[in-house]
Amino acid sequence: MKYDPSKIEKRWQKYWQEIGIGKADNNSSKKKKYILTEFPYPSGEGLHMGHLRPYTAGDVYSRFHRMNGFEVLYPIGWDAFGLPAENFALKKGVHPRISTANNIENAKKQLLSWGMSFDWSREINTTDPEYYKWTQWIFLQLFKAGLAYEATGLINWCPSCKTGLANEEVIDGKCERCGTVVEKKELRQWYLKITAYADKLLDGLKYLPEWPGPVKLQQENWIGRSEGALIKFSILHFQFSEELEVFTTRADTLFGATFLVISPELAKRWIDSGWQAPDDVGKYVKISLAKEERQRTAEDKDKTGVDTGVKAINPANKKEIPIWVADYVLGGYGTGAIMAVPQHDERDKEFAKKFGLLIVDEPLVPINEAIEKFGTKKIQYKLRDWVFSRQRYWGEPIPLVHCDKCGIVPVSEDDLPVTLPEVEKYEPTGTGESPLAAIEEWVNTKCPECGGDGKRETNTMPQWAGSSWYWLRYADPKNKNELADKSALKYWTPVDVYFGGMEHTTLHLLYSRFWNLFLYDQGYITEKEPYLKRIPHGIVLGSDGEKMSKSRGNVVNPDEILEKYGADTMRMYELFLGPHESTVSWNSKGIVGVKRFLDRVFGFIFDESAPESKTVHKLIKKITEDISSIKFNTAVAAFMQFLNENVRLNKKDWEKFIILLAPFAPHATEEIWHEVMKNKDSVHAQLWPVYDSGLILDEKVKIVVQINGKVRDMIEADSGLTESEAKELALGSEKVKKYLKSGNIGKIIYIQDRLINFVV
């Protein structure tokens, strides 16, 4: 039979829809397995090779578990709010609602053509009011719990996307979305108090043994907990502040603190409250604050600073010390001021040397004693509160009303969702104001509390809002009364295995853990941590080893590969490229190897007179273990090797082979299962084969004979020989005799069925 994927794949995809291959049952009595892959942004370019990787892995894993008797939930949806969707819409001049719907339709077609066994009956869309109703509802719970607050502060601002950004969205000083260098801007923003969960987020990592170490470590570093102390220094003759508080982890070095340094931000606050700073100080502060964050914090930069002329008292030795202002001190960490101990800190030393400040070598004091005497214990985090408002149109409206009389009032839960108004003009304004602010008939509303005139909050939520709880919704996606039914959550959550990218470690993965912990604390959900096991995948590069990009011209389009080779070949080659977690380069040349393999599978004719195969049992063991441990590349190799080595197989053994191959090449195996094997039901509904452990043992083994650790011969023998039997056999070898002639045998090392080593 000739293998022509284009003739068979559509037919079986339709068949799977009809029989509901991926449908998960909330009332199943089976053991559950919740397998999740990050849901895609439906961008205008369609899904790319980077999507194929986790979805194929998840699909193989899901099909495997279904065949092993699990009730599997492998859902999919669309993370369709946010900048990519909106920017695409702006570029094409189409309303984001329409372009998003088109992009979703296209992406869905792609996923179906790849043979993914998602449960399409649970498809969700973050831009669907029925969905974002609950995103808004969660926000209100955060607000009511005091974890959402409004504040004016210096925030990251992307001048190209024209919106504020969270700390996590600034990668190497640039906007995570568009790569533009981020500016600092003083703006009124909504924040989520993720810092209140810093300890819980950190502590929870301890209970996730199946997360990769590097992922946990990265989150740990991002949270950045350090234990130290707050120490107050009194300020002399200064009316704008009586004392200056610093955070330090080295209270034991307090006696060596010979000056204090404040950040330009703190100096600015003093100036704003009326301090007549010396001219050079005022000038320095102005210049520092105007600098780009990256310039200011570049490490190889020379230290700069100015003496404020103000003096303070070191509480330990009562000595008078100067206060300087310098931009190596960060305004946003600790108190925005430090005590400088040049003897013990390289940065302080560099500064002191440059400006001729005192460096003394005072003895250390016990740290706890110092804290007790001169300050208070303090735990400081690097984690900042999450800037949660965006000045863009395409996002969930924040469900709050501003009322002159009542202040900020939450929209009544009965009135959710606050739907995004239909407008023609939705370009970002760039003024720090959301485009929604211009829509008067939407903005003007009644206060939910007093019924008087009120104005809606016009900022929208960030990209990350909808994805911060989506896995919960999959458990019960159509629920109108709550985000998901408790018993459905009890059955499905937590997610057993979560496939996704490394780039989300300190973004989506951190945010969603935060929301999950919060919802758990509030009693709305049943699990403390959302994902039991996290499996990151490497990125797919172009054949030149560079990131795929249009400008490089190295983009490989999965649709074209599919047209040429079919979905099964594409899937298997993608898995064959390398270990799931490593970065791989897509090399279109190598794909023919997989196509040739599937051609041979298709052309294989089983032979009823062939004896029962033992190697098929080894294959069952190998494939079962490889899928379980996410080693798909070696599983594919094992299939190839098996077919190379077995030219004759009877029908029963061939059937086992086809079942094992089914999760990898779902269409081709289904075709063979029906057309060649003449079965009526689906190959994907079969039970996973079980191997006979008695049959995988070899009767004959090859034992290596070493002399002083060097291999000198190999003897074939029955398995399970004792040491003396093996010794006798080995000494009979001519080669061994030759090498043993010159010495006496001392030690003998024998490892059964493997090797015998004579030490001479």
Add this chain to the structure above:
RNA sequence: GCCGCUGUGGUGGAAUUGGUUUUACACGCACGACUCAAAAUCGUGUGGCCUCACGGCCAUGUGGGUUCGACUCCCACCAGCGGCACCA
């Protein structure tokens, strides 16, 4: 600078609870079969060096070490990738 990961043929990669003459599987390449020819397919070979050959020596980034035995463990160094980046 700090933290983490990686380093094996022309290429992607296998093998790491130390143990079957490193390089499974695949690509590529060479030769052969089939063909008028090509493609496809099938078969054989394919780490390096020396040798007509038998055979030998050297090889898992580099240099040491532990061990009967090291790709696998330890130390130092080099190179690449990722994260954080003046966090006091």
